[in-house]
Amino acid sequence: VHVxxxxxxxxxxxxxxxxxxxxxGLVRNVAxxxxxxxxxxxxxxxxxxxxxxxxxxxALAAPFQGRVDQVAAIEARGFILGAPVxxxxxxxxxxxxxxxxxxxxxxxxxYALEYGEAVLEMHVDALRPExxxxxxxxVIATGGTARAAIRLVEGVGARVVGITALLEIAGLGGRAxxxxxxxxxxxxxxxx
Amino acid sequence: VHVxxxxxxxxxxxxxxxxxxxxxGLVRNVAxxxxxxxxxxxxxxxxxxxxxxxxxxxALAAPFQGRVDQVAAIEARGFILGAPVxxxxxxxxxxxxxxxxxxxxxxxxxYALEYGEAVLEMHVDALRPExxxxxxxxVIATGGTARAAIRLVEGVGARVVGITALLEIAGLGGRAxxxxxxxxxxxxxxxx
Numbered sequence: 001v002h003v004x005x006x007x008x009x010x011x012x013x014x015x016x017x018x019x020x021x022x023x024x025g026l027v028r029n030v031a032x033x034x035x036x037x038x039x040x041x042x043x044x045x046x047x048x049x050x051x052x053x054x055x056x057x058x059a060l061a062a063p064f065q066g067r068v069d070q071v072a073a074i075e076a077r078g079f080i081l082g083a084p085v086x087x088x089x090x091x092x093x094x095x096x097x098x099x100x101x102x103x104x105x106x107x108x109x110x111y112a113l114e115y116g117e118a119v120l121e122m123h124v125d126a127l128r129p130e131x132x133x134x135x136x137x138x139v140i141a142t143g144g145t146a147r148a149a150i151r152l153v154e155g156v157g158a159r160v161v162g163i164t165a166l167l168e169i170a171g172l173g174g175r176a177x178x179x180x181x182x183x184x185x186x187x188x189x190x191x192x
Numbered sequence: 193v194h195v196x197x198x199x200x201x202x203x204x205x206x207x208x209x210x211x212x213x214x215x216x217g218l219v220r221n222v223a224x225x226x227x228x229x230x231x232x233x234x235x236x237x238x239x240x241x242x243x244x245x246x247x248x249x250x251a252l253a254a255p256f257q258g259r260v261d262q263v264a265a266i267e268a269r270g271f272i273l274g275a276p277v278x279x280x281x282x283x284x285x286x287x288x289x290x291x292x293x294x295x296x297x298x299x300x301x302x303y304a305l306e307y308g309e310a311v312l313e314m315h316v317d318a319l320r321p322e323x324x325x326x327x328x329x330x331v332i333a334t335g336g337t338a339r340a341a342i343r344l345v346e347g348v349g350a351r352v353v354g355i356t357a358l359l360e361i362a363g364l365g366g367r368a369x370x371x372x373x374x375x376x377x378x379x380x381x382x383x384x
Contacts, residue, residue, distance in 0.1 A: 030295035040295045044315055048262065048284035057279050070240065076293070079271035080285060087249050087276035092240040095272060103222035103232045126240055 019055050024187055026052050027167065041167055041190070043138060047080060057081065059186045060136065060164050061088040068161055069131040070094050072153060074120065074145055075101070081166060082136030094126045094133070096149050107155050109148035113141075120145065122152040129157035139167040140185060143174025150181070211247050216379055218244050219359065233359055233382070235330060239272060249273065251378045252328065252356050253280040260353055261323040262286050264345060266312065266337055267293070273358060274328030286318045286325070288341050299347050301340035305333075312337065314344040321349035331359040332377060335366025342373070 026046035033040040046052045060081060072094040073082025079095065086093040099108070099119040106121040127133060135149045146163050153160050162182040168174065170189035218238035225232040238244045252273060264286045265274025271287065278285040291300070291311040298313040319325060327341045338355050345352050354374040360366065362381035 028296075033295040034292070042295045044287065044294070044296070044318065048286055048318055050261075050282055050284045053284055054279060054282060069242075073272070076268045076271060076289070077287075079268060080265070080275045080287060083272045084276040084279035087246060087279060090242055090246060092242045092245055093272060094240055095236060095269075097268070100226070101268070102236070103225040103234045104220075104236070123236055126236065 019059070020187065022049075022052050023056055023166075027187070041139060041169075043077070043166060046166075056166055056186060057084045057088055060166065060184075061085045063182075063184050064089060064134050064162055064164070067132060068134045070127060070133050070158075072096050072122070072127075072133050072135045072149055074135070074137040074149055077138035078136055081138055085134070085136050085164075089134070091134075094122065096120050096122050096152060107152055109151045109155075111144040111148035113144060118145075120148040120152060122156075124156060127153060127156050127158040131158040132161045133158050134161055135163045137163075137165050139169065140165045140174040140178075140183070141169045141172045143172075143177040146174065147177055150178075211251070212379065214241075214244050215248055215358075219379070233331060233361075235269070235358060238358075248358055248378060249276045249280055252358065252376075253277045255374075255376050256281060256326050256354055256356070259324060260326045262319060262325050262350070264288050264314070264319075264325050264327045264341055266327070266329040266341060269330040270328055273330055277326070277328050277356075281326070283326075286314065288312050288314050288344060299344055301343045301347075303336040303340035305336060310337075312340040312344060314348075316348060319345060319348050319350040323350040324353045325350050326353055327355045329355075329357050331361065332357045332366040332370075332375070333361045333364045335364075335369040338366065339369055342370075 028042045030040040030042045068091050070092045071082050071086035073079050075097045102121050105124050107124050108119050108121050110119045133153045150160050164184045166186050168185040168189040171191045220234045222232040222234045260283050262284045263274050263278035265271050267289045294313050297316050299316050300311050300313050302311045325345045342352050356376045358378050360377040360381040363383045
């Protein structure tokens with residue numbers, strides 16, 4: 001299959017009801033992962049379905065075509081979505097990683113997770129001032145990871161053009177903390 | 193930039209001397225990471241360079257166009273290369289992850305790293321028997337990670353069509369342990 005075919009038709013098909021049904025049906029709930037009481041949204045069935053995966057990537061990329069210089073992808077599931085979004089948009093890819101993973105000089109942003117705490121790091125030379133950056137992750141939950149990513153991008157003088165994810169857990173109120181940013185989520189929000 | 197343009201021209205340009213020089217010049221050596229005495233090959237300058245990133249992905253994908261059903265990508269830097277390779281080839285993406293990260297039932301393969309030990313996991317329902325799988329990682333060093341990935345793929349009855357990486361550290365002899373497999377590395381091997 002020619003990659004361009006998919007990227008071209010993506011905007012339309014990805015917002016279509018049929019595409020949304022395909023993608024939604026391939027997200028499975030796994031109880032008690034990574035902790036008891038947490039219902040984990042497992043996107044691996046979607047990743048493993050060639051048409052669904054291509055549709056998801058194209059849908060994430062479409063609103064930002066021609067508007068982005070770099071895609072910042074959040075470790076580790078954000079890499080699986082953000083890296084092909086960067087390829088589809090023709091941009092570079094900036095990995096935002098857990099503490100101690102990046103080898104050169106980093107900036108750090110601590111944040112609270114739905115379950116626990118973490119620190120996100122970015123190479124300080126990864127972005128130039130005024131570069132237009134799209135932040136990609138798999139899920140927007142509390143929004144804490146996205147806010148940490150925004151702090152890292154803006155901390156070096158670059159600009160956040162948008163924040164996009166495949167899923168949103170509306171009950172955790174992540175979007176409220178992202179006020180003023182262009183937040184796009186491919187699938188309809190789930191309550192928890 | 194239209195994605196298809198890139199994928200189409202990839203086979204030729206990626207093997208060209210100019211493309212190799214571009215990519216090689218964007219891999220930087222970082223001393224003493226993650227441990228004293230290790231010289232780490234940092235590919236983040238390459239990832240952040242839009243043309244280099246697109247060239248690298250297209251070069252990784254080109255030899256396997258039309259020959260692969262699923263791309264198995266190894267956490268975490270392997271995700272950054274393997275996911276866009278899956279998108280470029282029109283396949284699904286199977287994440288091979290560190291222990292405890294995958295939420296559903298997994299198969300496990302322990303392996304020795306250049307520095308330390310680890311376990312690679314794959315969802316047991318991620319591949320069907322006879323599916324054709326391309327394994328993607330950033331670097332082939334001792335080959336231990338690639339061999340663990342092969343065991344996981346073959347353990348569920350799927351077939352390894354090839355193993356590809358951006359870099360190879362020839363001095364660690366990884367290729368010897370991958371005898372009989374189609375191993376492709378984009379950049380010329382470095383001694384250490």
